[in-house]
Amino acid sequence: MEFFNSALGKNITFVRPAYFIISGFIGMPNIKYYYVFLFLIYLVSVLGNTAVMTVIILDHNLRTPKYVAVFNLAFVDLISSSALVPKVLDIFLFNHHHIPYDDCLTFLFFCYTCLSMQSLNLVALSYDRLVAIIFPLHYQVMVTHRFMFTLIGSFWLFVITNTLVAVGLLTRLSFCKSVVINSYFCDHGPIYRLGCNDVTPSRAVGGLLPILILWLPLIFILASYCYIAYALSKISTVQERVKAFKTCSGHLSLVAIYFLPTIFVYVFGGTIHPNARIINLSLTAVIPPMFNPIIYVFQTQEIKESLKKLFKIKGQSRVAVKHF
Template sequence: MELFNSAFGKNITFVRPAYFVINGFIGLPNMKSYYIFLFFLYIISVVGNTAVMAIIYLDHNLRTPKYVAVFNLAFVDLLGSSALVPKVIDVFLFNHNIIPYNDCLTFLFFCYTCLSMQSFNLVALSYDRLVAIIFPLHYQVKVTCRSMLTLIASFWIFAVVAVLIAVGLLTRLSFCKSLVINSYFCDHGQIYRLACNDNFPNDVIGFFYPILIFWLPLVFILLSYLYISYTLVKVATFQQGIKAFKTCIAHLLLVVIYFTPLLITFTLMEKIHPNNRIINLSLTSVLPPMLNPIIYVLQTHEIKVSMKKLFRIFFKSKIRSK
């Protein structure tokens, strides 16, 4: 305690609260319908991502680097939405908006880790498309299942360590004022701004974290597609270029759906109203996981073929069992 007092000042006592209060939307009545809408999207997400993971696991023809990344994306989407939506429903539909301190930090850890991995997974898919189109003859050498697994594992380690640092820095904060979090979950920025003592390290993390998990991945993806476009214009015919870009449509749709709300939120920063921030971030957390499996099923020929084959096997086995 003496160490904390010396850091905060002799007359300041370190205060770790027993709980936080998640406030949700400010001044908007009858918002329970919005959370029901999020829950509906969550159910579709669970069914869709589970189906995509099952298809990739059951069909050995899909054991390729690209579908290793797609499988991980489906897993991250399932984990992230499951970490967020049931708790949000419990908080706002059943009025359990008081959340214990440790539970809040755990909630924050899983939400931010999965949000980070969604972004990094899009980078992995972008890298796969870049090599496949620019170096098609060397693709099987440069991009293997092992190298893709290594890349994804590196992203997981980085995401977990980065979020653990952010959570660890929150534990050094003293809270002697408001305990109300003006968000729909235990949001890092909303928490550290409630602290009474010096929150400069948390402010630094709050500044660099969007750069690491949002801006840098987005820049890499945009540059990779600019390079792909430049190369195709130089060496490929129009028909070849269209055919090559068709393999990127699903990924491009995922990038637009995921990054657009975040681009609005992180560009406007403090200028955006808290209610708009909640809508943007909540839709980013729920809408892409719901749409990702639908997009891959509709836009990816291999998965559609695999689904038809698995359905044929399933129905044949049912007929034989009768």
């Protein structure tokens, strides 16, 4: 991080705390019940996303470009939940509110990287649906394994770079006021606001990241579905429209679950009680990873058929072993 620190000059004395204090849920009534709720959400997320990843690996019919993006989304959801929920429970359930400086920035890096990747992964799935419906005859040429791997890899590089810049700018801040972070995890905004030197670069990044990670992906997704809706309106029969729309229903559900709560917090977060805002922020981070695998299992015919085949094979194997 010397690159970021050199911009301050050689005569600047840093005040870097040994630790930060996460204040998040402190003082909220009956908050231990919420911790149990978070643990149950985490358990469902781990089981569901692991199941989706396993099905895609075992079923050769699901090794298509689309399911490269689905697998990556399940992987990101699994990592995101595992990076956030256990640490949050450790902090608040076992009263480990003091988190070392370096550990806090590492915690921030993994959380922001995974949350950002969830958004961009929905863009990849949106593009897949757009090409499948608008250019069905060219789908095999336009959406290949190589293209999808390149797209997903580019998104990973993009979000990792953005998060590294955000974390790097935090390392140039001097913390001489307070070390109490008013959030449920090592959040970028609450951290840079504690700085007592120039926080302008961090504030600028804090304003730019939502545009790059939230608003631009949402605009692309909405524009793609407007185009899809226009194309479907040209289809002669209602049955064909419904059939085409069903292929998008799972992805639309994922988009709604991820973006609507997040936008609500960003737009109305300043008007609600700070405790309610913290609860809402935590829910927007943990709810999508729980619902994503459930939606894909129940709304995607290929995965349902794959699960049926796997359970049928497993059942037949048990019968054969028992008979033997």
